[in-house]
Amino acid sequence: MIDPGTIAAHGLTTEEYQRIVAILGRDPNLLELGIFSVMWSEHCSYKSSRIHLRTLPTAGPRVLQGPGENAGVLDIGGGLAAVFKIESHNHPSFIEPYQGAATGVGGIIRDIFTMGARPVALLDSLRFGSLESPATRRLVQGVVAGIAGYGNSIGIPTVGGEVAFDDTYSGNPLVNVFCLGIAPVDGVIRGRAEGTGNAVYYVGAKTGRDGIHGATMASAEFDDASAEKRPNVQVGDPFMEKLLLEACLEVLQTDALVGLQDMGAAGLTCSSCEMGARGGAGIDIDVARVPQRESDMTPYEIMLSESQERMLFIVRQGREAEVDRVFEKWDLHAVRIGEVTGDGLLRVRDGGEIVAEIPNRPLADEAPLYDRPYREPEDLHQRQTLDLSVLAPGGTPSMAFRRLLGSPGIASKRWIYRQYDHMVRTNTIVPAGAGAGVVRVKGTPRALAFSVDGNGRYCFLDPYRGAMLAVAESARNVACVGGRPIGATNCLNFGNPERPEIMWQFARAVAGIGDACRALHIPITGGNVSLYNETDGQAILPTPVLGVVGIIEDARRVVGRVFREAGAVVMLLGAPGGALGGSEYLKVMHGIVRGTPPELDLEAERALQQLVAELAEAGRLRSAHDCSDGGLAVALAECAFGNGGIGFDVAIPGSSDGAGLAAALFGEAASQIVVSVREADADAVLERAAAASVPAQVLGRTGGERLRFTFDGEPAVEVELAEAEQRWATGLSRYFEVPAA
Amino acid sequence: MRFAVVVFPGSNCDHDAYHALADVLGQQVDLVWHKATDLRGPDAVVLPGGFSYGDYLRCGAIARFSPIMDRVREFAAAGGPVIGICNGFQVLLEAGLLPGGMRRNRDLKFICEHVHLRVEASDTPFTRRAAVGQVLRIPIAHGEGNYYADPGTLSELAENRQIVFRYTAPDGAADERRNVNGSTQAIAGICSRERNVLGLMPHPERACEVAVGSTDGRVVFESVLAAAAVPASVAEAI
Amino acid sequence: MKARVYVTLKPSILDPQGKTIAGALHSLGYDAVRDVRQGKYFELDIDAPTVDQTRSLAGEVADRLLANPVIESYRVEVGKP
Amino acid sequence: MKARVYVTLKPSILDPQGKTIAGALHSLGYDAVRDVRQGKYFELDIDAPTVDQTRSLAGEVADRLLANPVIESYRVEVGKP
Numbered sequence A: 001m002i003d004p005g006t007i008a009a010h011g012l013t014t015e016e017y018q019r020i021v022a023i024l025g026r027d028p029n030l031l032e033l034g035i036f037s038v039m040w041s042e043h044c045s046y047k048s049s050r051i052h053l054r055t056l057p058t059a060g061p062r063v064l065q066g067p068g069e070n071a072g073v074l075d076i077g078g079g080l081a082a083v084f085k086i087e088s089h090n091h092p093s094f095i096e097p098y099q100g101a102a103t104g105v106g107g108i109i110r111d112i113f114t115m116g117a118r119p120v121a122l123l124d125s126l127r128f129g130s131l132e133s134p135a136t137r138r139l140v141q142g143v144v145a146g147i148a149g150y151g152n153s154i155g156i157p158t159v160g161g162e163v164a165f166d167d168t169y170s171g172n173p174l175v176n177v178f179c180l181g182i183a184p185v186d187g188v189i190r191g192r193a194e195g196t197g198n199a200v201y202y203v204g205a206k207t208g209r210d211g212i213h214g215a216t217m218a219s220a221e222f223d224d225a226s227a228e229k230r231p232n233v234q235v236g237d238p239f240m241e242k243l244l245l246e247a248c249l250e251v252l253q254t255d256a257l258v259g260l261q262d263m264g265a266a267g268l269t270c271s272s273c274e275m276g277a278r279g280g281a282g283i284d285i286d287v288a289r290v291p292q293r294e295s296d297m298t299p300y301e302i303m304l305s306e307s308q309e310r311m312l313f314i315v316r317q318g319r320e321a322e323v324d325r326v327f328e329k330w331d332l333h334a335v336r337i338g339e340v341t342g343d344g345l346l347r348v349r350d351g352g353e354i355v356a357e358i359p360n361r362p363l364a365d366e367a368p369l370y371d372r373p374y375r376e377p378e379d380l381h382q383r384q385t386l387d388l389s390v391l392a393p394g395g396t397p398s399m400a401f402r403r404l405l406g407s408p409g410i411a412s413k414r415w416i417y418r419q420y421d422h423m424v425r426t427n428t429i430v431p432a433g434a435g436a437g438v439v440r441v442k443g444t445p446r447a448l449a450f451s452v453d454g455n456g457r458y459c460f461l462d463p464y465r466g467a468m469l470a471v472a473e474s475a476r477n478v479a480c481v482g483g484r485p486i487g488a489t490n491c492l493n494f495g496n497p498e499r500p501e502i503m504w505q506f507a508r509a510v511a512g513i514g515d516a517c518r519a520l521h522i523p524i525t526g527g528n529v530s531l532y533n534e535t536d537g538q539a540i541l542p543t544p545v546l547g548v549v550g551i552i553e554d555a556r557r558v559v560g561r562v563f564r565e566a567g568a569v570v571m572l573l574g575a576p577g578g579a580l581g582g583s584e585y586l587k588v589m590h591g592i593v594r595g596t597p598p599e600l601d602l603e604a605e606r607a608l609q610q611l612v613a614e615l616a617e618a619g620r621l622r623s624a625h626d627c628s629d630g631g632l633a634v635a636l637a638e639c640a641f642g643n644g645g646i647g648f649d650v651a652i653p654g655s656s657d658g659a660g661l662a663a664a665l666f667g668e669a670a671s672q673i674v675v676s677v678r679e680a681d682a683d684a685v686l687e688r689a690a691a692a693s694v695p696a697q698v699l700g701r702t703g704g705e706r707l708r709f710t711f712d713g714e715p716a717v718e719v720e721l722a723e724a725e726q727r728w729a730t731g732l733s734r735y736f737e738v739p740a741a
Numbered sequence B: 001m002r003f004a005v006v007v008f009p010g011s012n013c014d015h016d017a018y019h020a021l022a023d024v025l026g027q028q029v030d031l032v033w034h035k036a037t038d039l040r041g042p043d044a045v046v047l048p049g050g051f052s053y054g055d056y057l058r059c060g061a062i063a064r065f066s067p068i069m070d071r072v073r074e075f076a077a078a079g080g081p082v083i084g085i086c087n088g089f090q091v092l093l094e095a096g097l098l099p100g101g102m103r104r105n106r107d108l109k110f111i112c113e114h115v116h117l118r119v120e121a122s123d124t125p126f127t128r129r130a131a132v133g134q135v136l137r138i139p140i141a142h143g144e145g146n147y148y149a150d151p152g153t154l155s156e157l158a159e160n161r162q163i164v165f166r167y168t169a170p171d172g173a174a175d176e177r178r179n180v181n182g183s184t185q186a187i188a189g190i191c192s193r194e195r196n197v198l199g200l201m202p203h204p205e206r207a208c209e210v211a212v213g214s215t216d217g218r219v220v221f222e223s224v225l226a227a228a229a230v231p232a233s234v235a236e237a238i
Numbered sequence C, D: 001m002k003a004r005v006y007v008t009l010k011p012s013i014l015d016p017q018g019k020t021i022a023g024a025l026h027s028l029g030y031d032a033v034r035d036v037r038q039g040k041y042f043e044l045d046i047d048a049p050t051v052d053q054t055r056s057l058a059g060e061v062a063d064r065l066l067a068n069p070v071i072e073s074y075r076v077e078v079g080k081p
């Protein structure tokens, strides 16, 4: 008999329990309750978020697969498809940084090859507390090493990413990983079970007691008691996954498979019932046949285990031998654990005896759906009010410039990406750290460009606009390397949705993503939601992370961030001027997150992005970089570093009777891109910009050993290139000089 | 020429070696599964980079027992050119085809970046098109490339001029700070006493095209192509 | 004084390395090796006057740094092996 | 029967892992820890009738696979730790 305590321990409400009873027409047994609880956890069922996610635009001419599958699929021409998705592994990474991050990488990679695609690139989007704390430094080291440990070993390059620091993340770091794969359009396979009598195969690692209740854990806030949950840590085995990856891609050559799915959150339960539900079929499996790592495992443990590196396959009847042969070659042993049935039930046996029987569809698709109450935070107005006159003087602009360059949010991320093999597969045509991720597609003239971006400060101040800005920035980063955005995925990291202010942040952010994607013609093909990111009532900054994918039709036309030569003309494309609301400048210099984030005119943004892509395609750009954290001054400096370093002499737009020097240098604005062009191309570029109605102006020239800014006709900031680069280069790495073993 | 690229479970630069040799340099390339008992008559053998057997236990320690390694040994013994890149180098060390061993990088971190290598010997099948003192810009990507050999071995290496590449500054000057992984004597690559087996940590196959940032790695493969016809004794042995 | 610290994965935690080594041994014909678990081993040279103090310092160090309590357990020995 | 194999870098070889740990310990104030060497530790579950056979099999396995004789040395123990 199931008592209220057991129901509560499974994270289910009384109403949810009643619903289970209604679906079954009887009380569930403990195993059935466990199955429902993981399927109906926030993590698997999206019960708080679905109602909002439905509003996102998902259609487009290139969309072959939108949300609902293991990953989204876009047609990239030439019979090929891009398959991509982003996933969070926030809670596990806090508990065990190395393994948490590593298994996060393993999970998203499985989502991609499960669709029949060869994974070709990874990006990571990270958030941590302040690096002044040794605990945070250990976390950063562990997470970065974990991503490296898994990605490097399996041989998929981590070609870029982003990272930001804020105290709200200190107890809730964010580890989001994006993976992109390439498949033949007609080789894409889906996670569905069809064809009564077809075999259900289990392949991969043996099942242990790992992460049981992991899915429910990811849906509950942390408190002191979560220390108890520690044994729920999973250890990744990238070698096993490499074998699975190669074996899967080889098996797919045979067309003996009907469907496949990896076992991620909620393991065998989720993979079997979702495949059954998608295909409208029943699944009959025997847990006694599941390979087990530990002795005396119960059906409950086997069904709920989250052991990594396991897959479920549906094999056409009569074709089993071909499949077996491939797995044997790779020293993997595929085991037949059951078959597809026509009755729509998930039937679980333990050596023949039926131990659970649940209709698949209601289990997977009829999970509770909540329209949780939301309410604007009471202090929102206060947050958005910014009175610069009350701030302590921030020192001279030169001092601020130096300090910003050396702050970890802006400084070079080389300490991170140097640990990632960003070159394996020899497709990486923009070096790590020099712009969006770009991989060429061998055998075609094309390349794919992709970027992950999010700005928690902006979203904290205005989640609607902040989310729009994230879409715009991600797409802009793709445009800067010469790409045309064609689709996006998103990872929504928020606090506890049962709190109305958090739910309000979430709803507003989703609305912002939807509006921006519609205006920029970028369909959303999938994503991931991570809620309950709070510790002791302190929520993270709302952090939607966007992963935009674009195409570069001629890979030879790719553009990087760094200046290529002295004597080039430096231009600003987009309306000049920035504001300090929500800026990195305010954060670094004054320790505050206040004001309103930059205005965004989506039509102007779209025109700018199209102009830049077009100029790149015409071979007119020597470099391009968008203005984001730290404003125009920092963007220009970032173009000067690398390639041996090339200084510049520029006039910053604006005047002293306007917003002032700090805003002109460090104020942030959307829709601004700094480019360098050959002298001979400058006029043509200005003409093209005018024709596209994009404001454009010459700022100055590249060259020399200094970074020189003038403002309103007067010298404003002047720093030696070598000194500036030194600060920027060591701003992050200096925290890790003494490694915490 | 015909190359055999051996694929161990966990190899992940096999496709990269294939691409460089077949697509860029236009050679015939066979990917040879590690359980195979036949190299299929190659003129040269490549042990590619990656994480054979996950690099569990020690890098290359388990791969050395793969069935194909007997054929590789015979091929090498008969004078055939064998090149081990990164994990392939580690396999050659574990297999005893080259002297010395590997430790974790000095700072214990995986390092992926372009480095500069000075060519120390041009009388090998892999460097005959290069000049001694020439500096190549080629990427590394490894966590355990900190080469070690005991003093006796080191003096033998020196005496027989088996040190083929060293990490240096861009101008070729010795500089301990450029010895990124802490290798003894900044050694990046060595060859066998007979000179036909080369192991190196850097990845020449990642430096064969302008698009990926360097073409300096081509000289290694072009040297092999330029090598005199494979001795008849090798052909018999296979 | 010398202290030795042995760190092993907790029994329920997957040990991919041990598993792979066992697999390699089986394919080399060592079927008698039924299972392998891999751990870490540290030799510490500790400047402490007594065995007890050496042991307690080694334990503290193991706890704080050498072992990851989330997935590993450890054992300390002092004196000749 | 259980056998335990301890593998360490030969004493003359600089151990980057041990050195880093010693450095980290010093920065945490553990100056009494003069030196650290890191090695590997294996627990083998061996199906052999006698202690001697177990020991000899473990030794063979250590020799062939678990240790690299070029840079490492090893020690075998059988029975209760």
Ligand SMILES: Nc1ncnc2c1ncn2[C@@H]1O[C@H](COP(=O)(O)OP(=O)(O)O)[C@@H](O)[C@H]1O
Residues within 6 Å of the ligand: A124, A125, A126, A158, A159, A160, A161, A162, A163, A410, A413, A416, A417, A432, A433, A434, A435, A436, A437, A453, A477, A626, A628, A629
């Ligand atoms: N966590 C990370 N992992 C890998 N690469 C990173 C990471 N963070 C930043 N980078 C790289 O460093 C460069 C600068 O990052 P960022 O300042 O976020 O770029 P932008 O401001 O142009 O969006 C980019 O090329 C990015 O890919």
Ligand SMILES: [Mg+2]
Residues within 6 Å of the ligand: A628, A629
């Ligand atoms: Mg930035």
